[in-house]
Amino acid sequence: MSARDSAFERRLQQLPPRLRPRDRELPGSGRQWRIETVVLIIVGLLLAIAVVNDVVLGTHVNHRLSADLRTWRAYTGHDYKNVSTEEDVLHFTTVDVVCGNTVPGPPKERTQICLQLTGPVANGRRTVSGGWYLPAKHEDLRRYRYGCYGEPKAKGDCPR
C-alpha cells in the first residue's frame, strides 16, 4: 500500500492551499517561470562574460610567455626547449622570470641563467631588465641567486 493513501497524506491535504503538495504544477504559473528564466539568462550571461574574459586574459598571458621564451633564446643564444617561465603570481604584475641552462643538459641540471622580463611585447620580444644565475639543481629562490645584474642588482635581489 502506498503512503499516498495514508493519514500523513490526508493531513497534508489539510494544509492551506498555498502550502499543499501537488502532483502537477497548476496551469498559470507562467510568472514564476518567466522570473526563473530571466534569472537563468542573467546568470548565463555572467558566466559567458566571465569565460570570455578568462580566455582573453589567458590569451594575453600566453602571448607574453611566448615573447618571454623568444627573448630568453635570443638573449642567451641557446635554442633550448626546456626553459621555465615564472609569472609574478604574488602581485600580478607582468614582470616574468625565465630560467634555463647555461650549457646543454637536462632541465635544471646545469648552472642556470635567469632573466627578468618587463614591459610590453614588441616585435615578439620583451625588455630584459636584468637577471641572475642559479647553481645546478636549485629552484629560483632568492637565497640561491648570485651574479645579479641590472634592476635586480639595484634592488639587492642577490644575497651573494
Added chain:
Amino acid sequence: MSVAAQGELQLPRTRAAQWAAPLATVCALLIVAAVAEIVLDGALGHSVLIPKSPQIAGWLTGIGERLGYRVFLIALIAATVGYAGLVALGRSVSKRWAIALLAALHAIVFLGPILLSTDVFSYIDYARIGVVHGLNPYTHGPISATSDPVYHYVGQDWKKVYTAYGPLYTLISYPFGLLGVTGALWGMKVLATLASAVTLALTWRCARARERDPVIAVLLVGANPLYVIYGLGGAHNDLIMMALMMGAVALTFAGRDAPAAASVIAGALVKATVAALLPFMIVARRSRGLLLGAIGALALGVIVAYAVFGIDGVNIVAALNRDAAFVSSDSFATEIAHLFGKPGVFPIDHDLLKLALVVIVLHLLWRTWRGYDWVAAAGWALLAISVTSTWLLAWYILWPLPLAVISRDRRLFVATLAVQALFIVHQMTPLLAPVA
C-alpha cells in the same frame, strides 16, 4: 489557405526532410572522426594531454602524431559541431544508426589510451593499497606505497590524498587491484564502458516512460563530446554513479520506490554527489517505501563500510569537505573572480557559493513540493553543484545530462549544454595563443 499555397509550403519542408538524414550522417561521422583522431594521436603516449600510462594502445601507434593542444582542440570543436548538428537533426536518425554510432564511439575510446586524466590510476592505486598492501585507502594515500608500480602514474596532486570515493566503489575496485596495473586498467575501461551502456539503456527506458523519442535521448547523452572524450576516455567512475542514478529514475517511473531509493544510496556510496536526487524523490513521491528503501540501503552500506574500512570509510562528509576546498582554473567561481579583478577564489567565496547552492536547492525543493518535475529539479541541483563548485572538471558537467534529456523542463537541457559549451570555450586559450 489554398491547396496550391499549402503545397508550396510543404515542398521546402519535404526537401529539408530529405536533407536531414544525410546531414545527420555527416554530423555523426564528424564526431567519430574527431574522437578517432584524438585516440590515434593519444595512442603515441605521454603528452600534455595524455597521462603517463602503461602502453595499452601500442598497436595503434604509427598512424598519428603525439597529441598536442592544437589537434585536440580542433577535434573537440569538430566533435562539438557534429553534436550540435545531431541535436538539431536527431529526429532523422534511425534507431539502428543511433546504436551503431554509439557502439562505434564506445569501441574507439575503449581500444585507445586513457585520455586527459590520471584519476583512473588513483582508483587502481587505492584498490592496490587495500588488497595488495593491506592498508586502508581512507587513511592512506598513494604515497603510503611508493614502491607500487601504479604509484608512478598517479597524478602529482593526488599522491598524498586519501580516497574521497564511496565505500561501495572502493569495494568494487578491490578485485581490479589484484590484476596488476595493465590488467586493472583494462578492467576499469570495461567497467566504465559497461556503466555507460547501462546509463544509455536506462536513459532509453526513461525516455520511453516519459513518451519522449528514446533515440534522440540516447544520442544526446551518448554522443556528447564531453561524455565520450572526457568521461569514457578517462574511464571515470562518474559513469557508474550515473548508471545507478538512471536506475533510480527508471525504478521510480516503474513505481518501485524502495529499490529506487536503494539505487540512489548505492550511487552515493560510489560518489556522494548523486545523493542530491534523494530529497527531490522524497518530496515528489512522499512514499513510505522510498524512505524505508533509503534507510535500509544506507544502514546496510554504513555497516559494510564500517566493517571493512572503519569509521573513516563512513565519514564521507570529511572527504567532501576536503575536496570542496580545492580550486581548479576551469571553475566558474575562479573565472568570475578574475572578471572582478581578484586573483582567485578566497575562503569567503567558498562560503558564498555554498550559501547560493543551499538557496537554489531549497527553491527547487519548494517547487517540487508544488508539483514541478522532480527529475528536472534534481537535474538543476546537479547542474548547480557543478557550476558553484570551485573544483570543476569536465565530467562533473555530465551529471545532469541524462536527467536533462528526459526532464519535462526544456530549459534544463539548454542550460546543461550551455554550461558544457562554456567549458569547451574556456579550453580554447592554447589554440588562440599557443606558447612556443
